[in-house]
Amino acid sequence: MYASDHRTNPASALLHQRVLTLWLRSERMAWSFLCAYDAAYWTTLHECLQHPAVGQVAAGTGHYTLYAHDWRAVPPRTWLETIDFMALAPAPATEETPRFTVLSREQFDAAVHEALRSWRRPDVLAASPLLGTRMVAQATPDSGSEVNTLRDLLAEAVDDLHTASPKFHRVLAATYFHGASTQEAAAERLNLPFSTYRRHLRRATDLVSENLWRRELNGSAAGGTGPGD
Known part of the structure; x- marks a missing residue:
């Protein structure tokens, strides 16, 4: 009989391995029992080991769930051939979904151009791929609107040209x-x-895009732009 008070950790994993070895090496074992406090966590694992829950055991102020296997009905060799070891393995790691939309420089420039054209149309701007970028996410308050943030960022980038490149x-x-x-x-x-x-329009748009691209890469306020030609 093996009792577990804790969830899986290196020590309990080693103990499980030793218990499995004991089961396979025992020639005349009739029953094996597992006892766990956190049934919601351990039941799936123990059922994979063909140890279904058979009752509860009171201990102190709590109750332990008792799991059992009849080795006379399913001997070790049969058990080993039918157990689903894949179900015991941890789920494969999956790539974390990127938090921000990642655009190439060409895509970013095209999106800035389209966003400027749609600046007075928030309904159209709502479809801009720039809404998922880091610069918009970092500048948007918790209860704010990404569309309003994007409009503000575009206006700020244009205003940055006022002194250095008034034309x-x-x-x-x-x-x-x-x-x-x-x-x-x-x-x-x-x-x-x-x-x-x-x-002038092409050059001005390029300067705004360069300004916002630096902000996207650096995750900080956009810097001023040069005078251009």
Whole structure:
């Protein structure tokens, strides 16, 4: 008879191994008994060992569950051939689900571009892959909205251009924040040739993406961007 008060640990695992060896080497054993305090934990293991619960034993202020096997009905050789040792093995380790969405730099840049275009459409922004990134998760309060956080991060990254690259700040603000209906209308509002406007817009978007990419990699506030061309 073997009694267990604790859950599996190196010492109890060694004791189980010695008990199994004893069962297999005993030639005339009629019954074996296992006794455990935590039935919810031990019952599955003991049933895998073909020791079903047969009753309870009072001990002190608690009750132990008694498990038994009749070796006359199922002798060691038969028991060894039929026991499911795989059920006794620990479950294989599984990879932990990543906490954040991992984007390549190309995917990240494309997502930033689309997010800027959707800045005034929170319903569209709700589908952005950037919502699962580290920069958004770390900047979102416990009861906050990831969409609002992403809008704030985009606005902050654009505002960072105000001093170092005012022409790029103006082109982004006119295009995405101040309600220009088309890029042609934004270029006209800025009094820029359309080709110049497009060049500035591409460069400005690249600077915003670079700013946010550093924040995503470093897990900290985005740094300022250089003046560009």
